[in-house]
Amino acid sequence: MKKVWFLLILVTHFSFSNAVVWSKTGHRVIGDVAEQHLSRKARKGIRKILKGQSLAAVSTFADEIKADAQFRSFSAWHYVNFPADKSYGDEAPSEFGDLIIGIEKCIAVVGDENSTAADRAFYLKMLVHLIGDLHQPMHVGRLEDKGGNDIQLQWFGKGTNLHRVWDSNMINDYGMSYTELSASLPKWNKHQRKKAQQGTIYDWVEESQDIANELYGSAEVGEQLAYQYGYKWWGTVEQQLQLGGLRLAKVLNALFQ
Numbered sequence: 001m002k003k004v005w006f007l008l009i010l011v012t013h014f015s016f017s018n019a020v021v022w023s024k025t026g027h028r029v030i031g032d033v034a035e036q037h038l039s040r041k042a043r044k045g046i047r048k049i050l051k052g053q054s055l056a057a058v059s060t061f062a063d064e065i066k067a068d069a070q071f072r073s074f075s076a077w078h079y080v081n082f083p084a085d086k087s088y089g090d091e092a093p094s095e096f097g098d099l100i101i102g103i104e105k106c107i108a109v110v111g112d113e114n115s116t117a118a119d120r121a122f123y124l125k126m127l128v129h130l131i132g133d134l135h136q137p138m139h140v141g142r143l144e145d146k147g148g149n150d151i152q153l154q155w156f157g158k159g160t161n162l163h164r165v166w167d168s169n170m171i172n173d174y175g176m177s178y179t180e181l182s183a184s185l186p187k188w189n190k191h192q193r194k195k196a197q198q199g200t201i202y203d204w205v206e207e208s209q210d211i212a213n214e215l216y217g218s219a220e221v222g223e224q225l226a227y228q229y230g231y232k233w234w235g236t237v238e239q240q241l242q243l244g245g246l247r248l249a250k251v252l253n254a255l256f257q
Contacts, residue, residue: 023168024060026241028178030132031055033185033245034252037193042249042256049110049120055128055248056178062129074126077102078133080205081143084213088205099139103130103201111255131251134204135244137211137236138163148216154224162219170230170237185242196243197250204247211236 035055038046050058062078065071076096082088093101106127109115115123133139141147141163148162155169176184188196199207218233219225 023171024063025176025178025181026136026168026171027059027063027129027132028056029182029185029241030135030244030248031057031059031128032178032182033242034128034248037246037249037253039253039256042253045256046124046252049117049124051121058125059128059132061125073097074102077126077130079139079141079147081141081147082209084142084209088202099130099134100201100205103127103134106130107251107255127251128248131248132244134201134208135240135247136166137208137215137240138166140205140208141212142216147212151216151219151221153219153222156226157224160225162215165219165225165229166215166237170234173230174234181241182245185238188242188246193246196246201251204243208240211240 031054035043046055062074066075073096076094076098078099080088080099081094082091088100106123109123110120110127138148145151146163148166149164151162153160153162153165155165156173160169171181174181215233219229
């Protein structure tokens, strides 16, 4: 009965969107979840740096600046690629940087009280976004296909690719606002939340890569994807949004101890 009910929701909510990023909705959900789990010190420190803006509000900043040439050097921070049979760090990192390098830089600047107010605000906004990207599995996909961008598919009869399906198609076509989606995520108890926050960004990137490796087998080039695919993988989407928010909260709480 639960399966029938969920399929009906998918049929009701899926439309035919063509957005191209781990959607604004997805990033805002992660920011909203994180906000709910901030310590008092972190909440106060973040409010001061962001001048009252919420984590959800700033979560899309790193995508919004992409079109500005002065921020082109940050483009490589949105993803990381390394061979499936290796761990991050086994090979020399990209000369342009990557997602892990970006997160570490953000943590260093935000955590340094000698950083300027402008730098702390900029890198905090970047950090919120990058932790979100870390939990979109295709941002840790294969280099040779640009994280699934070269794997062309059909989503409800319209052209897309594997990366975009996971970045935005499933989330946007579900039809909820970020607050609705955040509120609808499965409720994890204290033990589950604590377990989710274990590990480091190095553990988390390998975890995302494991999921990405599984997703590469989830669809064939040219395949027509629709309700069945969304139904099968929606639980993973929810899981990654929840993990992204809880782990973002962990990183921020540690920065503002």
